Amino acid sequence: MGRDTILPMIQAYVGKMPPLPVTVSKVLEICNNPKTSPVDLNQVISLDPVLMGKVMRLINSAYYSLPNQITSLVRAIIMLGINTVKNLALSTAVLSNLGKASDFQALNMEGFWRHSIAVGVTAKLIASKRNMDVKLREEYFIAGLLHDIGKIPLNNRMAEEYVQAVSLTDRDHIPLYQSEERLLTVHHATVGKLIVENWHLGENLSDAVTFHHNLADYSGSHRELVLTVAVANLFSNTYELGFSGDRYPENLGAGVMQELGIDWDYLESLENAVKGEIEKAQVFLKVAS
Amino acid sequence: MSAIRLRFWGVRGSVPCPGSNTVKYGGNTACLELRFGEEGRLVVIDAGTGIRELAAHVMKTDLPKGPIKTQLFLTHTHWDHIMGFPFFIPIFIPTTELDVYGPVTFEDDTLDKILFGMLTYRYWPVRLEELASKIKYYNLKEGSRDLGEGLWVTTKYLNHPINVLGYRFEYRGKVLCSAYDTEPFRNVFDVPSDAPGYDAEAFKEGEAAAREENEKVSQFFRGADILVHDSQYTHKEYLAGKVGWGHSSFEYAVNEAHKAEVKRLLLFHHDPDRTDAQLERLERRIRANVEARGSPMQVFIAREGLEVEV
Numbered sequence: 001m002g003r004d005t006i007l008p009m010i011q012a013y014v015g016k017m018p019p020l021p022v023t024v025s026k027v028l029e030i031c032n033n034p035k036t037s038p039v040d041l042n043q044v045i046s047l048d049p050v051l052m053g054k055v056m057r058l059i060n061s062a063y064y065s066l067p068n069q070i071t072s073l074v075r076a077i078i079m080l081g082i083n084t085v086k087n088l089a090l091s092t093a094v095l096s097n098l099g100k101a102s103d104f105q106a107l108n109m110e111g112f113w114r115h116s117i118a119v120g121v122t123a124k125l126i127a128s129k130r131n132m133d134v135k136l137r138e139e140y141f142i143a144g145l146l147h148d149i150g151k152i153p154l155n156n157r158m159a160e161e162y163v164q165a166v167s168l169t170d171r172d173h174i175p176l177y178q179s180e181e182r183l184l185t186v187h188h189a190t191v192g193k194l195i196v197e198n199w200h201l202g203e204n205l206s207d208a209v210t211f212h213h214n215l216a217d218y219s220g221s222h223r224e225l226v227l228t229v230a231v232a233n234l235f236s237n238t239y240e241l242g243f244s245g246d247r248y249p250e251n252l253g254a255g256v257m258q259e260l261g262i263d264w265d266y267l268e269s270l271e272n273a274v275k276g277e278i279e280k281a282q283v284f285l286k287v288a289s
Numbered sequence: 290m291s292a293i294r295l296r297f298w299g300v301r302g303s304v305p306c307p308g309s310n311t312v313k314y315g316g317n318t319a320c321l322e323l324r325f326g327e328e329g330r331l332v333v334i335d336a337g338t339g340i341r342e343l344a345a346h347v348m349k350t351d352l353p354k355g356p357i358k359t360q361l362f363l364t365h366t367h368w369d370h371i372m373g374f375p376f377f378i379p380i381f382i383p384t385t386e387l388d389v390y391g392p393v394t395f396e397d398d399t400l401d402k403i404l405f406g407m408l409t410y411r412y413w414p415v416r417l418e419e420l421a422s423k424i425k426y427y428n429l430k431e432g433s434r435d436l437g438e439g440l441w442v443t444t445k446y447l448n449h450p451i452n453v454l455g456y457r458f459e460y461r462g463k464v465l466c467s468a469y470d471t472e473p474f475r476n477v478f479d480v481p482s483d484a485p486g487y488d489a490e491a492f493k494e495g496e497a498a499a500r501e502e503n504e505k506v507s508q509f510f511r512g513a514d515i516l517v518h519d520s521q522y523t524h525k526e527y528l529a530g531k532v533g534w535g536h537s538s539f540e541y542a543v544n545e546a547h548k549a550e551v552k553r554l555l556l557f558h559h560d561p562d563r564t565d566a567q568l569e570r571l572e573r574r575i576r577a578n579v580e581a582r583g584s585p586m587q588v589f590i591a592r593e594g595l596e597v598e599v
Contacts, residue, residue, distance in 0.1 A: 038477035039486035058395050062430055062452065074491045075498040078474055082533070083450035088395045134490060 003185040010153045010191055014198045017152060018096035019089075022113040023048040026285045027093040031086045038082050041089070046073055047281050049116050049146045051089055055080075056142070057199035058088060069202035071139040106166040107155045107245050110287065112148070114242025114278055120144035121277045122232035122241075125270050126262060130224075143208035143229050146201075148244050150192030150209070158184065166245045176246040177213045189213055215256065227256055235267045241274055291598035292463040294324040295515060295555075299339020300591040302470065302521050302536065302558035303369055310564040315593030317342070318369040319558065321467070321517065325440055325460050331359045332436075334456060334467055339593065340373035348378055356384035360436065363391030364467060365453040366403050375408060375415055385422035392444075392452040393428045400426040429454055445509040447471035448502070449535035455509060463599045466510040469519035469558045472527075472537050474502035511549040514599040517591065518542040520556040523571075543575055547584050553599075557591040568592075 019027055023044060030040045045051045052073065059076040060069055070076055077085050123144035127137045154162050161184055168179035180187040192209040204222045208229045211218040218226055230252055236242060237249040257263055281287075299317030307316040318337030324330065331351065333343065351357055357379045364370055379385040391400050404426075405417040431454075433443040443457040448471050455468045476495035480487055510516050521536035539556060546554040556575070559568065572590045579588050589595065 037486075039480055039484070039488070039491075042478070042488075042491065043486055062446065072494055072498070074478055074494040078477060078495055078498040079446070079502060081448060081450055081535075082477060084395060084452065091396065135494070138494075 006158070006184060006186055007191075007194065009157060010194060011198065013153045013157055014195050016095050017050050017092075017195075019048045019050045019092055020113045020152075021096065021109050022287055023051070023285060024093050024096045027051065027089050031090040031093070036082060036086050038077055041082060041086060042073055042077060043284060045085070045089060046141070046145070047113075047117065047285065049149050050152070051092055052142060052145055053149065053196070053199050053201065054088060054092055055085060056201050056205075058084075060202060061200050069204065071142055071202070071204070072135065073138070073142075104163070105155055105159050106162040107151060108243070109155075111243035112151065112155075115236055115244040116145050116148060116242070117278050117281055118236040118241035118274050119147055119229065119232045121274045122235055122267075122270055123228050125273060126228050126232060126260065129266070130261065139204060140225060140228060143205050143225055144232050146192070146196065146205060147209055147212050147229050147233060148188060148192065149195050150188035150190065151244060153191060153195075154180065154184065154188060169245065170247060173248045175213070175248060175250040176244075187213070213250065215252065224260070227260055231256060231260060231262070231267070235270070236274075239268075239271055241271070241278070290327055292326065292461040293458065293465050293515070294329075294596060294598040295465060295517075296322040296324075296596045297339070297555075297557075297591050297593055298322060298343040299335075299337040299373070300557055300559055300593060301337075301369070301561055302519075303561050305338045305369075306561035310566075313565040313592060314559060314563075314568050314590065315339075316561075317593060318372065319364070319469075320373060322346075323458065323465065325458075326438070330438065330440070331357075332440075332458070333359060333361045335364055335370045336361060336372075336374040336377060337369050338373040338376075341376040344376060344378040352379070352382075356386065357382070358386045360388045360390065362442070362454075362456055363389065363400075363404070364456070364469065365392060365449065365451050366394070366400075367451060367470070370470075371404055371407070374404065375413060380420045380422045380424065383421040387422055387424045388427060389424060390427045390429050392430070392446075392454045394452060400428050443509075445506060447506060448474045450533075453535075455506070457509060457513070464513045465515040465517075465599070466513040467517045468506065468510055469517065469537075470521075470535050471506070471519050472532075472535050473541060474499040474506075475532070507545055507549045510546070510551060512551070513549070514552045515555065515597055516546050516549075516551040516553070517555045517557045518546060519558045521558050521560045526560075539571060539575060543579065543588065547579070547582070547586055551586055553587045553589070553597060555589050555591045555595075555597065559591075 026044050030044050055076050120141040124137050124141040127140040165179045165183045169176045177187040189210050196206045196209050207220050207222045208226050211226045212230045212233055234249050237246045299320040300315055301318045305316050305318055317339035319335040320337045320339030321334040322343055323332040408417045429444055431444050441459045444454045447453045447455050453470055457466045476499045478491040478495035519537040520539040520542045522531050522538045524538040524540040527538040568590050575588050
């Protein structure tokens with residue numbers, strides 16, 4: 001299967017991409033409650049990259065007179081209204097019943113979910129450490145949460161090929177994006193770019209998703225965000241906080257951590273906080289650990 | 290000669306409510322007739338049940354002068370704002386040209402699909418395909434649009450359990466705004482600090498978001514010559530279980546309009562249970578209050594047949 005076949009197939013899949021199986025039942029529980037609590041709604045959406053992406057897409061496409069992209073879920077819920085966000089989440093959750101993903105998958109979606117949360121939380125913690133404006137920290141979380149979104153269609157729609165890609169990574173000890181490219185002709189960051197652009201999520205999130213494995217080629221204006229997500233991803237993979245198929249991640253250039261003013265000692269100190277956040281999320285979603 | 294004339298054909302919210310208690314103000318749901326300039330160019334806001342009588346009026350006064358060319362602006366697609374559409378007789382006349390504008394939902398369906406879900410075999414004998422006139426549909430978001438001949442419309446999202454647009458029409462320096470169905474934006478993350486999931490950052494962000502959104506709505510109708518504003522509830526009713534239903538109180542509408550230096554405020558979208566007697570009392574009370582605070586703003590309770598011009 002070539003690039004010309006894969007990309008249109010993924011394009012078609014984006015519109016009906018379901019939330020992760022880990023969050024679906026909680027989404028249904030919260031959204032089917034006539035008195036949905038906005039706090040719960042906020043929490044469940046912020047724990048799912050697909051739902052988060054769809055809400056961000058809606059808020060940023062509906063309000064085209066806004067001077068800046070909105071990257072705050074709290075603000076999106078207030079502006080769009082609980083009813084609209086709740087129905088959007090419900091209609092997305094319902095998609096999980098259509099065309100059930102094959103059981104035969106390279107990535108276990110629960111591990112993938114943990115990895116996504118881990119990168120989001122780590123990116124946000126790094127942003128706090130760097131005294132980033134509180135309002136901008138949310139953007140770091142979202143970028144981390146969404147950075148691997150391109151793996152969802154690959155894992156669900158090209159399950160067989162994707163199993164081979166993950167196996168190739170394990171066999172040859174190479175980064176997953178390289179085995180994806182070798183076997184599928186595209187890698188997850190390219191697919192992710194397609195998704196976030198389809199959702200009109202803005203240049204900041206698009207850059208983080210597109211360049212998190214390719215810092216050398218990045219010359220855009222969201223360098224800090226892109227670097228932070230790349231570091232958070234490397235940390236989560238190295239410490240196996242969740243699992244997204246990348247057992248042999250590529251080292252980042254020596255200057256990257258320096259540029260962010262952090263080092264491995266600092267990252268190690270985050271491990272418990274990140275695990276704690278994942279645990280809290282699991283309790284909320286009632287996921288067995 | 291006035292620049293803009295407004296006439297109400299339906300002033301109720303939620304559901305039509307004919308009966309002895311609604312004779313004076315009327316029982317039809319939302320429909321506003323706007324006329325611009327000497328030509329009396331027709332623009333309609335909303336297709337509630339009031340549009341049936343507007344249709345008869347248009348057939349009598351406009352059609353003899355030539356084919357009907359008009360624009361219909363839907364504030365949103367809840368039933369009470371669209372249910373009269375199949376009774377707008379000009380849509381059955383082949384020479385009619387109608388442009389329908391309105392917001393759509395997150396489902397990405399086009400406006401015609403949303404609007405004419407009700408014109409299917411199971412709900413109604415006439416189907417969309419059977420309408421003889423030329424109808425075009427335009428999905429609107431926030432922005433401004435030139436409607437030609439010096440008429441401009443600007444749109445603003447309001448706060449209701451579905452996407453709702455407020456409309457600001459500007460013509461020859463005069464401004465008419467609609468701000469319904471809507472309620473004040475509020476910080477929905479304002480929960481007790483010991484409640485599960487309380488988040489101090491979310492609370493702070495929510496406060497700022499609600500304040501800024503309310504300010505944007507206020508700016509949207511600032512200085513309007515005519516403002517038609519939602520006032521389905523009294524403040525007391527609003528607080529007693531109607532928060533989040535997407536409607537404002539009389540008190541909120543009056544305060545916001547006064548602060549935004551609106552010249553004439555038309556209180557609109559009356560609750561179906563609101564009687565003529567209650568509305569009369571409310572009008573007296575509100576006018577006395579506005580006068581007491583020295584406001585030059587004129588306030589009216591909207592009623593079917595009421596005409597206002599600037």
